[in-house]
Amino acid sequence: MALRPFCCALLRRRSTLSAATALGSVAACLVISQPRAAFAQFKPKPMHVNSSQRTSPTDPATFQADKVDYNDVEHTVTWTGNVQVWQGERVLRADKIVYDRDTGLIAARGNVATIQPDGSVMYAHYAELTGGMKDGILLHVNATMPDNAKMAANGMRRTGGKINDMSRAVYTACEICEKDKTRPPFWQFRAFNATQDLEHQKIDFRDAYLDIMGVPVVYLPYFSMTDPSAKRRSGFLMPGVTPHDRYLGTYFTIPYYWVINQQSDMNVQGLFATKTGPQLSALYRNHLNFGRLSIRGGIAYDTHRSETYTNSFGHEETSGGNHGVQGHFFARGDFSINNYWRAGANIKLTSSANYMRDYRVQGYGEDTLNTTANLEGFGTGSYSRLDGEYYQGLNQGIIHNKDLPLVLPRYTYSFTGQPDALGGRLSVDTTDFNVRRENGVSDQRGELQLNWNRPFHTKMGQQFLLTLRLDSMVYRARKLYQQPTYYNTARTTVSGQVLPTIALKTNWPFVRTFEHGRGTQLIEPIVQGIYAPNTGAGASDMIPNEDSMSYEFTDSTLFALNRYQGTDRLDGGLRGNVGIHANWTWDGHVVDLLAGESFQQHITHDMLPYSGLDHHASDVVARARVIPSQYFDFTARMRLDPHNTKINFGDALFSAGVPHFRIRGGYIYEPVTPYYYFATNYRAYSPNQLYTTQTSELSGGVSVDWQNWHASGFSRRSLSRKDFVSLGGDLGYDNDCFAIDFMYLKQYTTIGGQQRNSTYLVTVSLKTLGAFGLK
Numbered sequence: 001m002a003l004r005p006f007c008c009a010l011l012r013r014r015s016t017l018s019a020a021t022a023l024g025s026v027a028a029c030l031v032i033s034q035p036r037a038a039f040a041q042f043k044p045k046p047m048h049v050n051s052s053q054r055t056s057p058t059d060p061a062t063f064q065a066d067k068v069d070y071n072d073v074e075h076t077v078t079w080t081g082n083v084q085v086w087q088g089e090r091v092l093r094a095d096k097i098v099y100d101r102d103t104g105l106i107a108a109r110g111n112v113a114t115i116q117p118d119g120s121v122m123y124a125h126y127a128e129l130t131g132g133m134k135d136g137i138l139l140h141v142n143a144t145m146p147d148n149a150k151m152a153a154n155g156m157r158r159t160g161g162k163i164n165d166m167s168r169a170v171y172t173a174c175e176i177c178e179k180d181k182t183r184p185p186f187w188q189f190r191a192f193n194a195t196q197d198l199e200h201q202k203i204d205f206r207d208a209y210l211d212i213m214g215v216p217v218v219y220l221p222y223f224s225m226t227d228p229s230a231k232r233r234s235g236f237l238m239p240g241v242t243p244h245d246r247y248l249g250t251y252f253t254i255p256y257y258w259v260i261n262q263q264s265d266m267n268v269q270g271l272f273a274t275k276t277g278p279q280l281s282a283l284y285r286n287h288l289n290f291g292r293l294s295i296r297g298g299i300a301y302d303t304h305r306s307e308t309y310t311n312s313f314g315h316e317e318t319s320g321g322n323h324g325v326q327g328h329f330f331a332r333g334d335f336s337i338n339n340y341w342r343a344g345a346n347i348k349l350t351s352s353a354n355y356m357r358d359y360r361v362q363g364y365g366e367d368t369l370n371t372t373a374n375l376e377g378f379g380t381g382s383y384s385r386l387d388g389e390y391y392q393g394l395n396q397g398i399i400h401n402k403d404l405p406l407v408l409p410r411y412t413y414s415f416t417g418q419p420d421a422l423g424g425r426l427s428v429d430t431t432d433f434n435v436r437r438e439n440g441v442s443d444q445r446g447e448l449q450l451n452w453n454r455p456f457h458t459k460m461g462q463q464f465l466l467t468l469r470l471d472s473m474v475y476r477a478r479k480l481y482q483q484p485t486y487y488n489t490a491r492t493t494v495s496g497q498v499l500p501t502i503a504l505k506t507n508w509p510f511v512r513t514f515e516h517g518r519g520t521q522l523i524e525p526i527v528q529g530i531y532a533p534n535t536g537a538g539a540s541d542m543i544p545n546e547d548s549m550s551y552e553f554t555d556s557t558l559f560a561l562n563r564y565q566g567t568d569r570l571d572g573g574l575r576g577n578v579g580i581h582a583n584w585t586w587d588g589h590v591v592d593l594l595a596g597e598s599f600q601q602h603i604t605h606d607m608l609p610y611s612g613l614d615h616h617a618s619d620v621v622a623r624a625r626v627i628p629s630q631y632f633d634f635t636a637r638m639r640l641d642p643h644n645t646k647i648n649f650g651d652a653l654f655s656a657g658v659p660h661f662r663i664r665g666g667y668i669y670e671p672v673t674p675y676y677y678f679a680t681n682y683r684a685y686s687p688n689q690l691y692t693t694q695t696s697e698l699s700g701g702v703s704v705d706w707q708n709w710h711a712s713g714f715s716r717r718s719l720s721r722k723d724f725v726s727l728g729g730d731l732g733y734d735n736d737c738f739a740i741d742f743m744y745l746k747q748y749t750t751i752g753g754q755q756r757n758s759t760y761l762v763t764v765s766l767k768t769l770g771a772f773g774l775k
Contacts, residue, residue: 062086065097075101083108089117090133090161105130112138116198120145120229124156134161141166148736149173149228149768151203153194162199169194169205173228173767174737184214186738187766189223201230228768234259237267238770247304247358249275263287271359277301279359291335291342299327302355326355330363345373353394365749367395368404382415402439403483405546409434424454424466431567435546441485443477443544447567462508469501469561471570477544485545495542499570501532501561519586526596528559528577534602535572545569553612554649555623555637558596573602590627595620610648610671612639619648632656665700696720708735724748739765 066081077099079085085092085099085106095110105128112124114133122143129136135158142152150173153166171194174185192207203225210218226233237255245251251273258266264286271279281298305323328350336342348369350356356364363369374387388408393401410433417426429449436442454466474496480487505528512521547566557563558579562571579596598618612619619639627633636652651668671694701714713729725748732741743761765771 077101087132091115092129092133103130106133135159146228147173147768162197164196164198166194166196168192171203172737184211186735187212196227198227201227201233202235203227225769232259232265247275248273276303276358291333293333294331296330297328298359298361299325300355300359302326302358304354304358326351328356328361340379341375341377343375347371349392356394364394367399368393381417383413385412400439403437406436407433422454423456424452427451440482441477441479441544443475443546445473445475447473449567462506465505467503467561471567472498473567475543480542480544484549487541489542493542497540497543497570499532499535499572501530503528503530503561505559515586519584522583524581526559526579526581530561530577531574532572535570540569543568551611553618553621554639555594555596555621558598558621573600575600588630590625592625593623595622612648615643617642631658660706661704663700663702667698668695670695694720697725709733737767
């Protein structure tokens with residue numbers, strides 16, 4: 001093996017260091033394979049070393065070179081011409097090496113390169129090494145390290161193969177300009193001296209400057225960083241500072257990372273603010289052989305006091321929680337018991353929503369914190385789950401903690417069998433639960449659902465699906481007069497429902513090719529007939545409703561047996577569903593269309609308003625997906641009332657652009673928000689009054705990228721409220737070793753009586769050093 005000569009000088013012999021020249025030589029080194037004229041082994045003179053070292057001076061040293069000279073008078077061996085010497089896991093290469101057999105000293109000159117056990121390579125002009133090449137001095141040194149990091153120095157002293165003391169050191173993770181190696185990298189650290197501790201995997205710089213494009217911008221009397229070769233190492237991470245925050249004022253964060261062992265670690269952070277008390281938070285992670293565990297928590301002394309405000313329903317509320325000692329506890333674990341069973345939990349608890357707001361705890365802004373615990377089992381064609389759920393409200397403006405349910409327990413089982421003698425498949429499903437509310441309906445449900453599907457087809461290409469289904473539920477409930485059912489009864493009731501259903505669906509696809517086989521056309525009529533006993537009309541007044549608050553009649557549920565989201569409410573009666581599906585695909589172009597309607601003999605008079613099923617002929621549902629080219633795509637859905645030509649539901653998404661530029665947009669419209677059914681006694685209002693809660697929202701965004709630059713922007717506006725929901729943008733630059741991002745976010749949502757402010761965030765990332773930001 002031989003080293004190609006350097007393209008330029010490594011370091012200049014003067015007190016100031018030309019970092020670009022030094023680091024440029026790293027990129028200029030190339031190892032080339034060549035044949036050898038000499039190959040031999042020798043045994044160095046024994047020396048006293050630490051027996052714990054993997055490489056011992058008494059280990060045989062192997063060499064190869066073009067020429068070997070022995071001097072019996074001076075007891076030296078001289079190798080010249082493409083010399084390689086390796087002992088244990090360390091390798092030394094040079095143009096010329098002189099070995100003193102009496103002292104064990106190795107002197108190397110010309111294109112010196114040493115390869116360390118971790119794979120890193122260090123280059124020098126001259127080196128004197130002893131002790132199995134673990135001790136010595138090197139002149140005009142540069143090194144390549146993991147993650148493209150590079151370090152150079154005028155001189156270096158190596159001690160025990162563990163400590164490298166360097167003078168006039170520079171460090172960077174940027175690429176060196178190939179055309180002009182004297183040009184400084186984008187950023188670099190220059191230090192009067194530096195110490196690389198290989199055992200503890202850290203590098204300490206003293207009297208250091210951070211240069212950006214060759215200009216010193218920061219002076220640090222001392223700076224310590226993790227060695228790039230370290231995958232994980234304990235130590236302080238990059239601190240953060242935020243000049244202004246609405247609730248914290250100016251605050252500082254000081255994080256510390258602790259490597260506990262190979263499978264677990266912890267991140268501890270202290271937060272110090274000018275407007276409130278300090279906070280101590282931590283994140284613990286443990287990856288086990290049978291699962292993983294993550295625990296996040298914090299404690300603080302919050303000096304902000306709660307305020308009263310009027311919520312969306314006109315009630316006086318407090319913004320949540322008292323001041324003083326506050327905290328949060330989030331934990332998540334997933335564990336495999338054996339090949340068939342696993343258990344898990346996701347716990348989220350906080351002392352108050354105000355505390356999460358004041359200290360920017362992740363999760364604030366949501367309506368609730370959800371806590372779950374579960375046990376799951378998997379079998380051949382079967383699934384079983386036992387779990388419990390607990391909810392803690394965060395936004396008292398729209399929901400109270402007393403209204404939220406405690407679900408303990410809930411049991412779900414699903415089984416799908418193999419094809420039977422008749423060619424059909426039997427499936428069994430159940431979801432049973434116990435729901436308790438302090439303010440609202442408390443109920444228990446037992447369920448059994450049987451489903452049998454038999455597909456078949458004819459010689460003419462018609463596809464049929466015969467379905468037999470039986471839904472049966474039994475309930476025990478109290479406080480049915482409260483949310484979410486609002487029925488006029490105060491007694492505890494036991495009730496149930498059984499609904500058999502038979503359905504036959506047929507698809508008749510007509511397919512042809514065009515454009516000489518490059519395109520396909522599909523025209524597919526779809527017809528479905530369903531029969532079940534009539535439901536509604538007061539038949540379910542004594543039945544609680546936990547999972548069927550929203551009725552979704554769209555193109556996705558046109559052929560569903562039950563168009564409610566759950567099974568507490570069921571579709572019954574005789575009805576027929578018809579639709580036509582068309583698709584054209586050719587040369588990357590796609591046009592996909594679907595339109596359909598449902599015809600029903602029985603009208604459910606207590607159906608939720610704006611369900612689309614108020615007449616024997618339902619609303620017309622439709623979907624269109626168009627991709628004329630790679631530069632544009634469009635998807636839209638709608639539900640049209642044919643009796644008054646009003647649109648009762650609609651949404652649309654589009655994306656258009658060319659390389660490096662793209663715009664996106666969307667729109668959604670719904671006459672009444674589904675949440676309104678839960679929070680308000682909708683039976684007491686007319687449909688015209690419900691119309692005031694409609695959802696009409698427009699959103700859009702744009703993104704641009706060019707070479708190392710990128711930018712994006714987005715906005716959401718509620719047309720029904722005539723106000724923005726949110727808007728923001730991002731602008732950034734990144735290269736091989738540096739990145740900077742400017743982000744702006746404005747949210748108009750009112751949470752806890754407070755409208756959220758604008759957020760400005762600047763993030764700077766230096767490769768191998770880390771990232772820090774300003775808010």
